[in-house]
Amino acid sequence: MKRGITLAYWVVLGVTILIGALALVVRALDGLKVTNLTQIVPWGLWVALYIYFIGLSAGSFLLSTLIYVGGVKRFEPVGKIAMFTAFVALMAGLLFILLDLGHMERFWTVFFNRNPNSVLEWEIHFYLLYMVILVAELWLLMRRDLVRWSQEKKGWLGTLYRLMALNSRDISEKALQDDMRLVKLLGLIGIPVAIGVHGGTGAIFAVVKARPYWYTGLFPLIFITSALASGGALLTFIVAFFSQLEEKARGELVGGLGKLVAALLGVDLLFIASEFLIGIYGAIPDHLATYNTIMFGPFWWVFWILQLGIGAALPLILLTHKRTNSNITWIGLAGAMIVVGIVGVRLNIVIPPLTRPLVEGFDTAYIPFTAAASLSALPATLDQILSYITWAGGLILLVALGALILFAAQKLGASIGQPAFYAAGIVAVVVIVFLAIRVVGAPGVSLAVNGGTAWSGYADMFAQTDSARQNGLYFPTLIEWLTSAGVIAFCVALFSIGKALLPLETKELSAEEMERARKSPWLARTEVNK
Secondary structure: OHHHHHHHHHHHHHHHHHHHHHHHHHHHHHHHHHOOOOOOOOOOHHHHHHHHHHHHHHHHHHHHHHHHOOOOHHHHHHHHHHHHHHHHHHHHHHHHHHHOOOOHHHHHHHHOOOOOOOHHHHHHHHHHHHHHHHHHHHHHHHHHHHHHHHHHOOHHHHHHHHHHOOOOOOOOHHHHHHHHHHHHHHHHHHHHHHHHHHHHHHHHHHOOOOOOOOOOOOHHHHHHHHHHHHHHHHHHHHHHHHOOOOHHHHHHHHHHHHHHHHHHHHHHHHHHHHHHHHHHHHOOHHHHHHHHHHHHOOOHHHHHHHHHHHHHHHHHHHHHOOOOOOOHHHHHHHHHHHHHHHHHHHHHHHHHHHHOOOOOOHHHHOOOOOOOOOOOOOOHHHHHHHHHHHHHHHHHHHHHHHHHHHHHHHHHHHHHOHHHHHHHHHHHHHHHHHHHHHHHOOOOOOOOOOOOOOOHHHHOOOOOHHHHOHHHOOOOOHHHHHHHHHHHHHHHHHHHHHHHHOOOOOOOOOHHHHHHHHOOHHHOOOHHHO
């Protein structure tokens, strides 16, 4: 059973990455015209996901500083995982902002065309320094285990660990203390850098005077608190469901993380409520128009269901109720809900303020350009091949996704009872069958972006290009959804491989392990043999 679930997991990731790669080819060849971005709404799904993953990264890193700078030892088992999570999330965020560039191949010019008065310019410097700090800290934290594993592991794994150890051989106690001093120093430097990374992202929005919803000094603080809440929630989810720690230690760790996340989420909700209440009380028309779009516009459910329901109310109930706040499964589920719910927060930050016209009537007076009817850069034969690969991949993805949903429902069955388990199974089957019918019903032979048939089975579930451009509204196209899914799947796969291969959950060396290390001829000249 476990082997089958593992296979389904990698099938889901592999197919999603493949479909995302095909969509990326479309994006690279035809540019931003395959999106629903316009001069009215120049930022969309990719920018929302960019700030989402940058927040996950900054939040995970800042929580790791509680351990290595603040000395909070109870969370030490997740220190390296937090650091690695921060690195992978940073990669995801940078990939999404790369997708949003009109000419992705020109990203390097930003390092030569300097503008010290630009917030974006400062952000670039923060990202580079932040990446260096993350990699250096992570290596120092893993170094001792990499040296040890380079001798214990055979074959290509041993070679890999020797390369990663960078010819380091000293695993003495003094070397470990030196490593931790450097980690603490880098952590101290990294605190303002991480705050600058995500607080600066909030400042990118906050300095836009033409958008009243963004133009507030509280906005950078909201970004930082939501980053801490989402980063902590992600770590809670990972430790609850995927940690190799023993049951008792894992329970104590997850319980502590759950309490911390509940407090951070409460502060985040307080800041957001303050923003909304002050804006509504002020009754400034531009403010009210944006709040009305967020709460009662076409995507009202993103605010009420995704952001407040799944991302706040339900997790807080699970994390504070006495029957669930001591159960690892429920706490982990609450963490997953917060991680998903924060996506709604980011979408509401980026898109609704842009859909409100700066000049009354401009959204109806202006007629946006229409995307090309087909992918001009692709020959017909290749177009057909990509179409069928996407269609078949969608079916495989749905089957594998259904298997994972049923497995998750079965795991929860022990704590939620058999009736709830059967209900979850029925819902999963209905959803999978519905999606399969929609996909199979329109197999098509063209990758046409606007009006084609290959995408229509999928596009009906999201938004057509023409309708999305009416009246200044923005709905992501299928290309935007698929490339986003591909990037996320790639980063999840990267995290899974890293978790399997890297020493992210190792304990201190025992006396037996130290003795084995002393007898290693490769370490014969190191301080450990003294």
